[in-house]
Amino acid sequence: MDLFEPKIIGFLCNWCSYEGVDSAGRSQMTYPHNFLPVKVMCSGRIDTQFILKAFSEGADGVIVFGCHLGECHYKDGNYHMMRRFALLKKLLSELAIKEERIQLEWISANEKDKFVMIISQMVEKIRGFGPLKISTKSNQHR
Amino acid sequence: MKRQITINPLTRLQGHGKISIFLDEGGNVERAYFQATELRGFEKFCEGRAVEEMPAITQKICGVCPTAHHTASSKALDRLFNVEPPIAAKKIRELLYNAFMFEDHLLHFYFLGGCDFIAGIDAPREKKNIFGVIEKLGIETGRKAIEIRKKVRDLSSRISGSPLYPLFGVAGGVSKPLKENDRNYMKQIISDALEFAVFTLKIFEDVFLKNKAYLEMITDDNYKLKTYYMGLVDQDNKLNFYDGVIRIIDPYGREFYKFEAGDYLNHLAELIVSWNYSKILYLKNKGWNGFVDGIESGIYRVGPLARLNVSDAMPTPLAQIEYEKMLNFLGGKPLHNAFAYHWARLIEVLYSAERMSELINDPEITSQYIRNIPSDIPSEGVGVCEAPRGILFHHYNSDGRGIIKNVNLLVATQNNYAAICMAVQKAASKYIKNGIISDGILNKIETAFRTYDPCIACATHMNLNEMPFSLCIFDKDNILIKEFME
Amino acid sequence: MEKPKIALYWCSSCGGCDASVIDIAEGILEIASNIDIVFWPIAMDFKYDDIEKMRDGEIYLSLINGSIQMDEHARIARLLRQKSRFIAAHGSCAHLGGIFGLANLYDTADILKHIYIKGISVKNQDSIQPNLIAGEDEQQLILPAFLDSVKPLNNMIGVDYYIPGCPPTPELVKSGILRIISEDIPPHGTVLTEKKALCDTCARKDSQPDKIHIDEFKRLFEFQWDESLCFLAQGLICLGPATRGGCLSRCINANMPCRGCFGPTDNTADYGAKTLSFLASLVQSRDKDEMEKIADSIPDIAGLLYRYCLPSSLLKDIIK
Ligand code: SF4
Ligand code: SF4
Numbered sequence: 001m002d003l004f005e006p007k008i009i010g011f012l013c014n015w016c017s018y019e020g021v022d023s024a025g026r027s028q029m030t031y032p033h034n035f036l037p038v039k040v041m042c043s044g045r046i047d048t049q050f051i052l053k054a055f056s057e058g059a060d061g062v063i064v065f066g067c068h069l070g071e072c073h074y075k076d077g078n079y080h081m082m083r084r085f086a087l088l089k090k091l092l093s094e095l096a097i098k099e100e101r102i103q104l105e106w107i108s109a110n111e112k113d114k115f116v117m118i119i120s121q122m123v124e125k126i127r128g129f130g131p132l133k134i135s136t137k138s139n140q141h142r
Numbered sequence: 143m144k145r146q147i148t149i150n151p152l153t154r155l156q157g158h159g160k161i162s163i164f165l166d167e168g169g170n171v172e173r174a175y176f177q178a179t180e181l182r183g184f185e186k187f188c189e190g191r192a193v194e195e196m197p198a199i200t201q202k203i204c205g206v207c208p209t210a211h212h213t214a215s216s217k218a219l220d221r222l223f224n225v226e227p228p229i230a231a232k233k234i235r236e237l238l239y240n241a242f243m244f245e246d247h248l249l250h251f252y253f254l255g256g257c258d259f260i261a262g263i264d265a266p267r268e269k270k271n272i273f274g275v276i277e278k279l280g281i282e283t284g285r286k287a288i289e290i291r292k293k294v295r296d297l298s299s300r301i302s303g304s305p306l307y308p309l310f311g312v313a314g315g316v317s318k319p320l321k322e323n324d325r326n327y328m329k330q331i332i333s334d335a336l337e338f339a340v341f342t343l344k345i346f347e348d349v350f351l352k353n354k355a356y357l358e359m360i361t362d363d364n365y366k367l368k369t370y371y372m373g374l375v376d377q378d379n380k381l382n383f384y385d386g387v388i389r390i391i392d393p394y395g396r397e398f399y400k401f402e403a404g405d406y407l408n409h410l411a412e413l414i415v416s417w418n419y420s421k422i423l424y425l426k427n428k429g430w431n432g433f434v435d436g437i438e439s440g441i442y443r444v445g446p447l448a449r450l451n452v453s454d455a456m457p458t459p460l461a462q463i464e465y466e467k468m469l470n471f472l473g474g475k476p477l478h479n480a481f482a483y484h485w486a487r488l489i490e491v492l493y494s495a496e497r498m499s500e501l502i503n504d505p506e507i508t509s510q511y512i513r514n515i516p517s518d519i520p521s522e523g524v525g526v527c528e529a530p531r532g533i534l535f536h537h538y539n540s541d542g543r544g545i546i547k548n549v550n551l552l553v554a555t556q557n558n559y560a561a562i563c564m565a566v567q568k569a570a571s572k573y574i575k576n577g578i579i580s581d582g583i584l585n586k587i588e589t590a591f592r593t594y595d596p597c598i599a600c601a602t603h604m605n606l607n608e609m610p611f612s613l614c615i616f617d618k619d620n621i622l623i624k625e626f627m628e
Numbered sequence: 629m630e631k632p633k634i635a636l637y638w639c640s641s642c643g644g645c646d647a648s649v650i651d652i653a654e655g656i657l658e659i660a661s662n663i664d665i666v667f668w669p670i671a672m673d674f675k676y677d678d679i680e681k682m683r684d685g686e687i688y689l690s691l692i693n694g695s696i697q698m699d700e701h702a703r704i705a706r707l708l709r710q711k712s713r714f715i716a717a718h719g720s721c722a723h724l725g726g727i728f729g730l731a732n733l734y735d736t737a738d739i740l741k742h743i744y745i746k747g748i749s750v751k752n753q754d755s756i757q758p759n760l761i762a763g764e765d766e767q768q769l770i771l772p773a774f775l776d777s778v779k780p781l782n783n784m785i786g787v788d789y790y791i792p793g794c795p796p797t798p799e800l801v802k803s804g805i806l807r808i809i810s811e812d813i814p815p816h817g818t819v820l821t822e823k824k825a826l827c828d829t830c831a832r833k834d835s836q837p838d839k840i841h842i843d844e845f846k847r848l849f850e851f852q853w854d855e856s857l858c859f860l861a862q863g864l865i866c867l868g869p870a871t872r873g874g875c876l877s878r879c880i881n882a883n884m885p886c887r888g889c890f891g892p893t894d895n896t897a898d899y900g901a902k903t904l905s906f907l908a909s910l911v912q913s914r915d916k917d918e919m920e921k922i923a924d925s926i927p928d929i930a931g932l933l934y935r936y937c938l939p940s941s942l943l944k945d946i947i948k
């Protein structure tokens with residue numbers, strides 16, 4: 001049987017986190033190919049609708065990277081994300097979607113090891129959950 | 143041998159309600175079925191909702207009687223939180239409730255079921271609507287009927303925000319008080335309503351009681367069902383729509399049980415049949431003994447006729463006079479003839495107008511103290527009221543945070559369902575003899591069940607009221623031989 | 629000139645949308661002189677055959693209310709699409725999937741079991757459930773089948789216009805019909821009411837604070853709120869900022885907060901997600917744990933944000 005390869009969409013803020021991925025790339029560190037990065041200016045700019053859109057287009061998990069709290073280039077963008085994220089987790093869980101399918105991480109430009117580790121762990125976790133969109137109906141938490 | 147009946151796909155397009163009749167060898171009716179063909183699942187999808195949202199959610203069960211669901215739901219919340227609404231709040235709720243009963247009953251008389259008789263029982267179908275009614279009674283009356291309904295709806299929206307859907311019910315009261323200027327505005331409307339109610343009863347006397355066909359039907363044993371009756375009464379065993387205890391009488395008119403709403407599970411049970419999405423209610427203490435009437439059967443009826451049968455008297459003077467008139471005319475209680483529903487409905491119109499008038503003149507109704515804030519942890523509550531088509535129960539269980547865990551709904555048409563099936567069967571047997579299907583059978587059968595004003599939306603917590611329905615007749619081999627569609 | 633032909637039909641509906649047409653009351657005469665109603669099951673006699681026999685596009689406008697829940701709804705909707713020049717989704721159910729769409733949170737088999745077997749007043753030792761082909765003895769009676777989920781109209785057929793609301797106001801139904809039959813036909817896809825959010829025309833708008841600071845969302849049974857102040861200023865959730873205006877502030881007039889029946893304003897992909905962002909913006913917390921507690925003070929966030937529109941959420945195919 002083929003191993004399920006989850007699709008993970010990552011939203012990365014331009015300033016800290018994208019730097020982090022970039023430097024991971026530059027230093028030839030490998031991170032799972034399941035991960036598709038999307039660059040945004042600031043985590044505060046990630047509309048909740050983008051995240052649902054990612055799921056509806058086939059993502060099995062979504063991860064958002066922002067600057068560490070207090071380090072957002074737009075001052076409070078990451079706090080905004082943090083608040084939305086708390087509500088979104090609750091919403092997904094009420095919709096019978098495992099809240100761990102979304103993840104929020106603060107990361108800075110020089111934390112490339114942390115970045116690679118987070119991604120790899122997320123991939124494994126989602127692999128364990130299985131695909132989000134399944135054709136047979138069931139009431140189990142997905 | 144089992145035969146597969148193929149029904150023309152068009153038949154399946156007919157939604158909402160369906161009648162199937164099976165004939166025996168001799169071409170006579172063996173069995174007739176009245177089916178509700180849709181289901182919504184309110185009981186299930188209300189699970190997980192916040193309790194305070196229930197009055198707004200459950201009223202979408204039915205666009206014909208949203209006020210009934212909203213009210214039963216608000217009352218269930220009172221009990222769930224164990225909080226008593228202040229007097230003004232109860233009166234405001236009851237005022238709105240009577241306004242709703244008034245216009246809903248009128249709608250039935252002028253626009254729906256009553257059309258059958260006003261236009262003439264043998265009138266062609268295209269005349270059996272408001273236009274036929276206007277033709278018969280004159281444009282003036284038609285206009286008056288439209289106007290008064292509109293006024294009363296305006297009154298309702300002043301109380302509760304929307305003419306279509308009330309929004310004001312909260313645990314322990316209402317969201318908005320009445321003001322002195324509301325009272326003045328409403329007084330005028332209510333006095334017009336009262337006048338119109340009196341006028342309508344006059345029309346009833348002139349048109350119905352002088353209509354040979356109606357007189358025949360209202361006294362025809364074919365339309366009699368000797369069933370139990372159930373309805374709300376106040377502490378003096380008089381009619382009340384909003385509150386009271388539930389009284390059941392037996393087919394001889396003797397009190398069978400009296401109980402509080404919260405006790406309903408001891409008295410009522412639901413039958414499930416494979417051919418119907420609606421559940422069928424019967425008296426638990428009698429059990430289900432099939433589609434038969436009589437003292438040994440658990441079948442009972444609700445709605446206007448049932449309410450007048452279980453009441454000892456009307457609480458308002460004009461309604462009492464009309465009530466006595468009806469009893470004298472038809473020969474005493476309990477009245478078993480289904481066509482007496484029409485008359486009973488109009489007596490209720492009069493009562494509701496008189497009751498509105500009492501309430502609007504009550505000094506307390508404009509008190510600004512309209513709400514008690516609950517202090518108890520929410521747990522369980524049953525709310526009851528008399529919907530136009532009969533008694534309605536909402537029963538909720540919640541967790542300590544006020545999230546719904548379980549919902550049970552018992553709705554007017556479900557109570558009458560068994561009786562409606564029997565009425566259809568009786569009418570069918572009368573008009574199908576030895577394989578000969580008499581003309582206008584659709585019409586006749588429709589008249590037989592329209593008197594109950596069945597609401598399939600309510601029955602299955604789903605679809606519409608005066609639904610188009612289809613009628614299929616099958617021969618002894620269960621082959622479809624005739625079908626009608628409205 | 630021939631009057632434009634209009635059809636009205638309902639799918640899975642509570643009847644409230646049809647009542648919104650009946651309640652146009654005297655205004656119906658104004659409309660009736662301009663149009664010719666050829667099909668309206670709730671109020672008039674008709675035959676489905678008559679529709680079948682019509683030329684394609686012969687009906688000028690069909691207003692369809694209710695959500696799509698059963699086979700037969702989909703069929704009639706397709707038939708009307710074929711015969712009609714324009715289709716308008718009438719009411720929240722047709723527009724967004726509506727309140728019955730909450731059933732998509734549950735499995736159909738579970739719903740049936742819950743109602744017919746587990747119901748507390750049900751007596752059903754043999755665990756009977758309604759069958760699609762049922763009957764006692766030889767007599768077989770057909771009940772129509774459910775689709776796999778509740779759907780909005782535009783999931784089944786192309787829709788040209790939307791008249792929002794649960795139900796729409798009679799005024800909107802009337803003006804909507806008049807606009808579509810006018811010379812000046814609105815652009816395809818228009819939601820026929822205001823463009824702006826409810827707050828814009830709300831009488832309480834002036835009391836809506838510029839910066840709202842909520843540290844706990846309050847519930848409707850917890851206190852008696854002021855009759856004239858913005859609900860948000862009082863800690864109660866009101867969905868007015870995210871909801872399209874045009875309802876004449878029905879709930880607000882009843883001193884109750886908005887629950888979003890008019891759906892989103894233009895260019896919104898997911899009403900619930902957008903509303904969620906707005907709710908989050910009301911909070912100023914800078915602490916993750918505190919924020920989670922605040923999130924917990926909203927009961928049933930799914931049922932609140934998607935009360936009328938779950939079947940048109942971006943997540944619709946994932947949920948059911
Ligand atoms: S939109 Fe609302 S009023 Fe219209 S059918 Fe649906 S539930 Fe009823
Ligand atoms: S939030 Fe609600 S109460 Fe406040 S202005 Fe908007 S619609 Fe009005």
Ligand code: SF4
Pocket residue numbers: 793794826871872875876877878879880885886887888889890891
């Ligand atoms: S206030 Fe909101 S929920 Fe109420 S009618 Fe208007 S749009 Fe619908």
Ligand code: FES
Pocket residue numbers: 013014015016017041042043044065066067071072073074075076077078
């Ligand atoms: S700029 Fe990185 S989170 Fe705002």
